[in-house]
Amino acid sequence: xxxxxxxxxxxxxxxxxxxxxxVISRPVVGWRESDGAAMVLQATDGRVVPAAEQNGFVEIEQxxxxxxxxxxxxxxxxxxxxxxxxxxxxAHTPVAFVVYATHxxxxxxxxxxxxxxxxxxxxxxxxLPPGE
Numbered sequence: 001x002x003x004x005x006x007x008x009x010x011x012x013x014x015x016x017x018x019x020x021x022x023v024i025s026r027p028v029v030g031w032r033e034s035d036g037a038a039m040v041l042q043a044t045d046g047r048v049v050p051a052a053e054q055n056g057f058v059e060i061e062q063x064x065x066x067x068x069x070x071x072x073x074x075x076x077x078x079x080x081x082x083x084x085x086x087x088x089x090x091a092h093t094p095v096a097f098v099v100y101a102t103h104x105x106x107x108x109x110x111x112x113x114x115x116x117x118x119x120x121x122x123x124x125x126x127x128l129p130p131g132e
Contacts, residue, residue, distance in 0.1 A: 009040050009051035010058040023058060026051070064102065072097045079106045 006027070013022035026040040029048060037050040038060050051057055074094040094106040 006063040007038060007060050008063060009038055009060050011051075011054065012056035012058060014056060028060065066100065069099045069101060072099060074106075079108070 008025045008027050010023045010025050012018070012020075013024050015022070028038045028051065029041055030039045031037065032039055032050060037052060039048045040051045040054070041047075042049045042054070051060065073096055077094060079092050079094055092106070092108040094108050096107045098105045098107060
Protein backbone atom coordinates (compact mmCIF):
# COMPACT_ATOMS: atom_id res chain seq x y z
CA UNK A 1 0.00 0.00 0.00
CA UNK A 2 1.39 3.37 -0.94
CA UNK A 3 -0.03 6.71 0.08
CA UNK A 4 0.69 9.93 -1.78
CA UNK A 5 3.48 12.20 -0.65
CA UNK A 6 2.38 15.07 1.59
CA UNK A 7 3.97 18.49 1.96
CA UNK A 8 3.50 21.56 4.17
CA UNK A 9 4.54 25.15 3.63
CA UNK A 10 6.13 27.05 6.52
CA UNK A 11 5.62 30.80 7.06
CA UNK A 12 6.81 33.27 9.68
CA UNK A 13 4.05 33.84 12.23
CA UNK A 14 2.33 37.18 11.47
CA UNK A 15 0.94 37.54 15.03
CA UNK A 16 1.99 40.73 16.77
CA UNK A 17 3.37 38.82 19.78
CA UNK A 18 5.27 36.23 17.69
CA UNK A 19 9.01 35.93 18.09
CA UNK A 20 11.45 36.06 15.17
CA UNK A 21 11.68 32.25 15.04
CA UNK A 22 7.93 31.54 15.37
CA VAL A 23 6.48 29.83 12.32
CA ILE A 24 3.10 28.52 11.19
CA SER A 25 2.30 25.90 8.59
CA ARG A 26 -0.28 25.38 5.87
CA PRO A 27 -0.75 22.14 3.91
CA VAL A 28 0.25 22.13 0.27
CA VAL A 29 -2.96 21.38 -1.64
CA GLY A 30 -1.50 21.07 -5.13
CA TRP A 31 1.08 22.17 -7.65
CA ARG A 32 0.76 24.85 -10.33
CA GLU A 33 0.99 23.19 -13.75
CA SER A 34 2.90 25.99 -15.47
CA ASP A 35 5.96 25.94 -13.20
CA GLY A 36 5.35 23.36 -10.43
CA ALA A 37 4.94 25.95 -7.66
CA ALA A 38 3.50 24.60 -4.39
CA MET A 39 -0.05 25.90 -3.83
CA VAL A 40 -1.71 26.58 -0.45
CA LEU A 41 -5.20 27.67 0.54
CA GLN A 42 -5.49 31.33 1.45
CA ALA A 43 -8.14 31.11 4.16
CA THR A 44 -9.05 34.81 4.13
CA ASP A 45 -10.65 34.65 0.69
CA GLY A 46 -10.77 30.93 -0.13
CA ARG A 47 -8.32 31.03 -3.04
CA VAL A 48 -5.49 28.65 -3.83
CA VAL A 49 -2.27 30.68 -4.11
CA PRO A 50 1.45 29.94 -4.62
CA ALA A 51 3.13 29.44 -1.24
CA ALA A 52 6.42 31.06 -2.25
CA GLU A 53 4.63 34.25 -3.32
CA GLN A 54 2.98 34.78 0.10
CA ASN A 55 4.35 37.09 2.80
CA GLY A 56 6.57 35.31 5.30
CA PHE A 57 7.22 32.20 3.18
CA VAL A 58 10.08 30.13 4.65
CA GLU A 59 10.14 26.69 3.00
CA ILE A 60 8.28 23.57 1.84
CA GLU A 61 8.73 20.38 3.88
CA GLN A 62 7.83 16.81 2.95
CA UNK A 63 5.88 15.04 5.70
CA UNK A 64 6.63 11.42 6.53
CA UNK A 65 4.19 8.81 5.33
CA UNK A 66 1.91 8.22 8.33
CA UNK A 67 -0.46 5.72 6.76
CA UNK A 68 -0.65 2.51 8.79
CA UNK A 69 0.65 -0.56 7.01
CA UNK A 70 -1.46 -2.92 9.06
CA UNK A 71 -2.76 -4.04 12.43
CA UNK A 72 -1.41 -7.01 14.39
CA UNK A 73 -3.40 -8.61 17.27
CA UNK A 74 -2.03 -8.28 20.82
CA UNK A 75 -1.99 -12.08 21.36
CA UNK A 76 -1.23 -11.95 25.08
CA UNK A 77 1.73 -9.58 24.88
CA UNK A 78 2.03 -6.92 27.58
CA UNK A 79 3.64 -3.50 27.45
CA UNK A 80 4.98 -1.08 30.02
CA UNK A 81 6.81 2.23 29.86
CA UNK A 82 10.54 1.73 29.30
CA UNK A 83 12.77 2.75 32.17
CA UNK A 84 10.24 1.85 34.88
CA UNK A 85 11.90 -1.44 35.78
CA UNK A 86 10.01 -4.70 36.33
CA UNK A 87 6.69 -3.16 37.36
CA UNK A 88 4.16 -5.79 36.35
CA UNK A 89 1.19 -4.02 37.89
CA UNK A 90 1.62 -1.07 35.54
CA ALA A 91 1.87 -3.23 32.41
CA HIS A 92 -0.98 -3.03 29.91
CA THR A 93 -2.40 -5.70 27.65
CA PRO A 94 -2.74 -4.28 24.15
CA VAL A 95 -5.61 -5.47 22.02
CA ALA A 96 -3.53 -4.79 18.91
CA PHE A 97 -0.46 -3.08 17.49
CA VAL A 98 -0.79 -0.54 14.65
CA VAL A 99 2.21 -0.97 12.36
CA TYR A 100 3.64 2.06 10.52
CA ALA A 101 6.69 2.19 8.24
CA THR A 102 8.90 3.63 10.99
CA HIS A 103 7.25 2.59 14.27
CA UNK A 104 4.66 0.39 15.99
CA UNK A 105 1.97 1.79 18.29
CA UNK A 106 0.30 -0.38 20.95
CA UNK A 107 -3.47 0.03 21.25
CA UNK A 108 -4.59 -0.48 24.84
CA UNK A 109 -7.84 1.51 24.68
CA UNK A 110 -9.56 4.14 22.61
CA UNK A 111 -8.22 7.64 23.19
CA UNK A 112 -10.34 9.94 25.36
CA UNK A 113 -12.47 12.70 23.91
CA UNK A 114 -12.45 11.36 20.36
CA UNK A 115 -8.78 12.30 19.74
CA UNK A 116 -7.96 9.71 17.14
CA UNK A 117 -4.84 11.53 15.90
CA UNK A 118 -2.16 11.96 18.54
CA UNK A 119 -3.38 9.94 21.52
CA UNK A 120 -2.36 6.59 20.07
CA UNK A 121 1.14 7.79 19.34
CA UNK A 122 3.28 6.66 22.24
CA UNK A 123 7.01 6.35 22.64
CA UNK A 124 9.24 4.51 25.06
CA UNK A 125 7.06 1.40 25.32
CA UNK A 126 8.72 -1.84 26.41
CA UNK A 127 7.32 -5.09 24.99
CA LEU A 128 6.85 -7.98 27.48
CA PRO A 129 6.33 -11.49 26.02
CA PRO A 130 3.23 -13.50 26.98
CA GLY A 131 3.50 -14.89 30.51
CA GLU A 132 6.15 -12.45 31.70
